[in-house]
Amino acid sequence: MDDEIYTLAQSGTKNYTEHSIILIGKGSDITNNKTAKSKAQKKIITQTMALSLVDVSKENRVYECRQSYWNTYHCQNRITTSDGKIYGRYCKNRICTICSNIRKAELINKYYPVIKTWEDPHFVTLTAKACSKRVLKRRIDKTIEAFKIINQRLRKRHQRGKGIKIMGIRSLECNYNPVKKTYNPHFHLIVPNKETGEAIVEEWLNLWTYKYARKYAQKNERCYSVESTLIEVIKYGSKIFTEPDLKQKSKGLGTKIYAGALHNILNAMKGHRIFDRFGFNLPKTSETSLSKVQTVIDFDKWVYIPKLRDWRNVNSDEVLSKYVAPPKLQYLLEQCIDKEAC
DNA sequence: TAGCCGAGGAGCGACGCATG
DNA sequence: CATGCGTCGCTCCTCGGCTA
Numbered sequence: 001m002d003d004e005i006y007t008l009a010q011s012g013t014k015n016y017t018e019h020s021i022i023l024i025g026k027g028s029d030i031t032n033n034k035t036a037k038s039k040a041q042k043k044i045i046t047q048t049m050a051l052s053l054v055d056v057s058k059e060n061r062v063y064e065c066r067q068s069y070w071n072t073y074h075c076q077n078r079i080t081t082s083d084g085k086i087y088g089r090y091c092k093n094r095i096c097t098i099c100s101n102i103r104k105a106e107l108i109n110k111y112y113p114v115i116k117t118w119e120d121p122h123f124v125t126l127t128a129k130a131c132s133k134r135v136l137k138r139r140i141d142k143t144i145e146a147f148k149i150i151n152q153r154l155r156k157r158h159q160r161g162k163g164i165k166i167m168g169i170r171s172l173e174c175n176y177n178p179v180k181k182t183y184n185p186h187f188h189l190i191v192p193n194k195e196t197g198e199a200i201v202e203e204w205l206n207l208w209t210y211k212y213a214r215k216y217a218q219k220n221e222r223c224y225s226v227e228s229t230l231i232e233v234i235k236y237g238s239k240i241f242t243e244p245d246l247k248q249k250s251k252g253l254g255t256k257i258y259a260g261a262l263h264n265i266l267n268a269m270k271g272h273r274i275f276d277r278f279g280f281n282l283p284k285t286s287e288t289s290l291s292k293v294q295t296v297i298d299f300d301k302w303v304y305i306p307k308l309r310d311w312r313n314v315n316s317d318e319v320l321s322k323y324v325a326p327p328k329l330q331y332l333l334e335q336c337i338d339k340e341a342c
Numbered sequence: 343t344a345g346c347c348g349a350g351g352a353g354c355g356a357c358g359c360a361t362g
Numbered sequence: 363c364a365t366g367c368g369t370c371g372c373t374c375c376t377c378g379g380c381t382a
Contacts, residue, residue, distance in 0.1 A: 067359095068357095068358070068359095071358075071359080085364090086364080087364085087365085088364085088365090089360095089361095089365070090364080090365065091358075091359095092356090092357065092358055092359090092365090093357085093358070094356090094357080098364090099364095101363090101364090102363065102364055103356085103357095104363095105363045105364085108363090109363070148372095148373095149346095151373095152345095152346085152347095153345075153346085155374095155375095156344090156345070156346085157344085157345090270357095272356095272371095272372095273355075273356060273357095273371085273372070274356080275355090275356080276355080276356090276372080276373085277355095277373090278373080279373095279374090281353090281354080281373085281374075
């Protein structure tokens with residue numbers, strides 16, 4: 001396997017000799033084997049998807065994104081453990097489950113303290129007519145543009161004393177309908193009250209006109225649990241492909257992952273923010289946590305072996321997580337990925 | 343008068359490459 | 363709640379001018 005695509009691939013750690021190694025960052029705790037196992041699960045899902053995307057991008061003759069798919073393939077391939085913690089290099093790609101989980105957690109930590117102070121948070125969905133692949137990119141541009149116009153308009157209105165102050169968070173999601181072969185980019189928002197949601201929905205309908213957006217397809221509902229709604233919204237934000245839900249027993253076999261559609265969505269969303277806030281800023285954080293750098297003597301280096309679905313110690317045959325993929329996941333990853341161009 | 347637009351500087355956040 | 367950091371595009375904020 002092409003494991004040496006990076007000449008410097010040393011797991012984000014460097015300057016090691018036989019006796020010591022320099023580790024950067026906080027590392028994640030793996031004294032609890034669950035963490036290592038869940039990392040292994042994310043790794044296999046991500047790696048399989050990355051390979052499928054590489055295949056699809058070959059067929060589609062879109063080469064620019066191939067490198068970033070490979071980066072994701074190699075994400076956390078080489079890791080170092082020391083004192084119960086794991087250190088590695090992250091690819092930070094949207095499709096990477098490992099990296100987007102980190103991003104998700106950061107966002108939740110950042111936004112929850114603000115949103116929990118809102119008086120009556122509402123969950124808003126803004127949708128418009130689904131579109132074909134041909135116009136997907138333009139549609140996504142338009143969708144973001146539409147939101148920008150609405151935000152500007154309402155803000156100006158407020159500035160002139162004619163409307164309420166508009167704020168909230170938004171995330172862009174796009175689903176694929178394999179039957180109709182259509183895409184539907186749409187927004188999920190959390191806003192501080194019902195009136196904000198109503199104002200935004202009204203302007204959204206005005207802008208798209210009756211031909212493209214109908215009132216019944218928009219939502220504006222009270223959030224009963226701010227925390228779970230926030231997690232849902234942020235999950236949408238970074239959820240690019242449907243992570244197989246292994247807990248839903250009956251569903252598994254019908255699930256398909258459309259790599260071609262995913263590739264199209266990724267391309268169309270490139271350069272756009274998936275998650276953003278509007279109308280407010282996060283409170284300034286004064287403390288800038290300095291990144292931790294340490295030299296350690298006692299460490300282990302591991303390399304991910306796709307066949308083992310685990311990281312193997314470079315100096316022995318020991319494996320790190322001892323993770324075994326559940327049969328349903330195996331089946332899904334081996335049989336249910338559709339690599340047809342969509 | 344309401345809505346739209348652009349300028350323009352500061353700051354922020356998403357993204358993704360690279361290496362102390 | 364896991365690397366660091368540069369880049370780029372966006373938001374925020376405000377003013378002022380234009381048009382229907």
